Amino acid sequence: MSINFLQGRWIYKVRVRKGNALDVTEQELMKRAKEGQQDALEQIFRYHIDSAIRLAYLITRNWATAEDAVQEAFLQVFRSLASFQDDRPFKPWFTKIVVNKAKRTKDRLDRGYLPYDMEEVNPHRIYSPEEHALDKEGVDALFQAINELDDIHRLPLLLKYVSGLTEAEIAETLGIPASRVKSRLYVARQRLKKRTELEGGGRDDDV
DNA sequence: CGCTAATGTTATCGTCGTAT
DNA sequence: ATACGACGATAACATTAGCG
Structure with missing residues (x-):
């Protein structure tokens, strides 16, 4: 199965088209995503990406690693699609993944495995x-x-x-x-x- | 306007660390 | 060992917002 829209720096392509309201429920979109409709998953991602990055940043205090954490979270969502229960709301499930990824990234920052620049310029200041x-x-x-x-x-x-x-x-x-x-x-x-x-x-x- | 769900506030209790 | 204070968890009650 191809995941090409998740590769490279797709995250930026998604961001510039942010703000689209969902015209169907997330449950419906997740159902379609499970059936292999990539645009359904992309639509959900686009809808949640800004708040996800802001949340990840406030956990990691680092924009670059916040992006990484969110990207990892999206990949995790993709990998875990099958385990998502259709009758459950998407957002808490997704947020849990973002929080876990961001915490893990923050741990790596705290241990000095990653550079930590508190004074960095925020590329996503919206x-x-x-x-x-x-x-x-x-x-x-x-x-x-x-x-x-x-x-x-x-x-x-x-x-x-x-x-x-x-x-x-x-x-x-x-x-x-x-x-x-x-x-x-x-x-x-x-x-x-x-x-x-x-x-x-x-x-x-x-x- | 009244009902209901969500949210905010407060009182009380339990736990843990610390000083004596 | 124990008295004490700080802090967090819980339950109950109050308030607010949304909806029919």
């Missing part, structure tokens, strides 16, 4: 609609504060506000009870609020 509501300085300060959270509290926050997962989907993605997700989100928000208040002189940033 603010989400929410980000447009804030000035760049505010967004950077917010991401800085998020980055300083521990993984336990940061991940649920990223999955909710970057990937747009519901609490139930986050629970499924992370394999923890929904009540724990709720608690971690609350604690994370409290810490962010505290930090942004400290840094912003009491400015009331909504999270």
Whole structure:
């Protein structure tokens, strides 16, 4: 079976055509993908790629390796198509794969197997609609504060506000009870609020 | 407008680390 | 050994948003 649209730097070709709304459900597209319709899978990828890269970046803190992690995640999706249950939502399943790939990549970064450039220029700096509501300085300060959270509290926050997962989907993605997700989100928000208040002189940033 | 699901907040309890 | 505080998990309740 050919996977030519996944080869080379396809990821960039997909990105420039981003933003297409899906006109059929993801379950339907996954069903078609399982039947061998590559354009169905590509349509799903195109729909999710930006949020996937942003999520991977916020885990790895490195754009180049975020891209690698997402590309690996897409390959993993392709390899695992057969194991995907048709009645399950695609996004939590896919997000779980992205998180795992990004974590693995981050481990390699932390161990020094990969170069770590915190000052790199972001080649994918596309603010989400929410980000447009804030000035760049505010967004950077917010991401800085998020980055300083521990993984336990940061991940649920990223999955909710970057990937747009519901609490139930986050629970499924992370394999923890929904009540724990709720608690971690609350604690994370409290810490962010505290930090942004400290840094912003009491400015009331909504999270 | 009322119902329901999703989300946010709070109180309480358990666990773990640390100081004495 | 134990008292204490910090922190996280859980459950219950409150609030909000979406929908018919």
